[in-house]
Amino acid sequence: MLAELQRELIVANTNDGLASARARGRVGGRRPKLTPDQAELAQQLYDAREKTVQQIADMFNVPRPTVYGHLDRDKTVPRQPKKTAAANWASSARWHRYRAAARTSASWGTRRRTASRSRPGSSTPTTAAC
Known part of the structure; x- marks a missing residue:
């Protein structure tokens, strides 16, 4: 009961x-790293494709994510079209390994396992490597 009253007082004082x-x-909040003029210049350079994001970031001595944060997402045109899932799979290294393995081995993806057995004259069991 007392804790609830204290909490209500804290919330009321904070809001006041x-x-x-x-x-x-x-x-309130953190000040933006780029001024409005700098953000507008960065937007113009990016839209005109005169400079890359890294070059713009180097101009203002800020990291690339800061530049991306100041770019207007509604006006900004992406540099490259987004790839579809099929295009990502076809260009991935995994796909190339899959195709190379499929060409070289008809039974790719299966392993031959052998059961544990002991060697003649030995007391310790051994397993064959996979």
């Missing part, structure tokens, strides 16, 4: 403090 801070013009 946030409201007074907003009234003074404070927004």
